[in-house]
Amino acid sequence: MTTVHASDGQPRVLCRWSGRGVSVEQVEVAASKLRSGEETAATRTSVVNLAVVADDLATLDRTGSAMRRLGARHPGRTVLILARPEAPAGIDAEVTLHEAVAEGHTVWWEEVRIAAGGSCARHLDSVVAPLAVRHLPLAVWFPGALPPPGDKLAALADAVLVDVRFAEPLGWGRGDLEAELAALVELARRCPVVDLSWKRLTPWRELLAVLAGMPSVAPFLAEVRSAHVSAQPGPRRLLAGWLVSRLGLRRDRVSLEDALHASVSIHAEVDGRRATLSVERTSDERVVRAVAVVDGHEELSLSETLPEHGLTWSLARALSDLGPDPIYEHSLSAALGWGDER
Numbered sequence: 226m227t228t229v230h231a232s233d234g235q236p237r238v239l240c241r242w243s244g245r246g247v248s249v250e251q252v253e254v255a256a257s258k259l260r261s262g263e264e265t266a267a268t269r270t271s272v273v274n275l276a277v278v279a280d281d282l283a284t285l286d287r288t289g290s291a292m293r294r295l296g297a298r299h300p301g302r303t304v305l306i307l308a309r310p311e312a313p314a315g316i317d318a319e320v321t322l323h324e325a326v327a328e329g330h331t332v333w334w335e336e337v338r339i340a341a342g343g344s345c346a347r348h349l350d351s352v353v354a355p356l357a358v359r360h361l362p363l364a365v366w367f368p369g370a371l372p373p374p375g376d377k378l379a380a381l382a383d384a385v386l387v388d389v390r391f392a393e394p395l396g397w398g399r400g401d402l403e404a405e406l407a408a409l410v411e412l413a414r415r416c417p418v419v420d421l422s423w424k425r426l427t428p429w430r431e432l433l434a435v436l437a438g439m440p441s442v443a444p445f446l447a448e449v450r451s452a453h454v455s456a457q458p459g460p461r462r463l464l465a466g467w468l469v470s471r472l473g474l475r476r477d478r479v480s481l482e483d484a485l486h487a488s489v490s491i492h493a494e495v496d497g498r499r500a501t502l503s504v505e506r507t508s509d510e511r512v513v514r515a516v517a518v519v520d521g522h523e524e525l526s527l528s529e530t531l532p533e534h535g536l537t538w539s540l541a542r543a544l545s546d547l548g549p550d551p552i553y554e555h556s557l558s559a560a561l562g563w564g565d566e567r
Contacts, residue, residue: 239323239333241319259320260322272361275544279308279367280370282307295544302337306349315342387412410558421539421543424542424543432504452480453480457483470555470559472491489505490502502518511532
């Protein structure tokens, strides 16, 4: 066991254990010893178990860093798994005990990193289940791929976290966006799916809803002539599906275009009067701007500053609500079968 100290004011490492060729039981015993071996006034304040599955170190490091930035806001046991079925069977593990201050109280939580090879990587449910803290929900996050059909770890989860911006469906045709969305629809029928891309798009959806709720604008929503959505492939399908499902639009009235950052524009006409609602982020600033224009006159202008760490922010929102999201599910279903995009 190694004790490590970090700078004050940030989550710090209390102690660490590591082992090669170990069993899951040995990992759990090591975690228990780290907790009992620390003479500290810290209180265990776990709210969720989060298991992260990736097949490359870069993705695992990125997701682990995002969790640590959450600090004491969402303490829990995090199990980061590097899954390599082609590697020799076995488990290498590292357990780290973290400490942070939240609202004047010191809390702590564990991060477990596991390299699983061979049969261990093919049966991750038997790896994660013994390590999960009892009586807490289990969220399983697949940051780089969707779980294949019948995945036992996904079946074990109370909620599955995905990110349609990055994920490719394993076993559903890699690189096929339509197959990816179909896989998500099927997955959502079996358990709650929390999509980090959907969470990141919250400012666009909320600002557009504010514009649409204005008395001078609301009558136009029943007469939308066209809408345009620009974004990366997965997010733009989600936004387009959201517009179709919420406004009852025909697909042929919504055009899609590839772009680095998301933007939405809606054009409507009632009795010769015209209205345009637009929400967009420009490439040179972390701000989303929304504007409502009626007959050439600006009715309302809003803006929202985006967080510096988008992944951490969307992860925090995801872990705060692991239940089903009917609006997301309807938007996801409406995003299917779109056909060719520009």
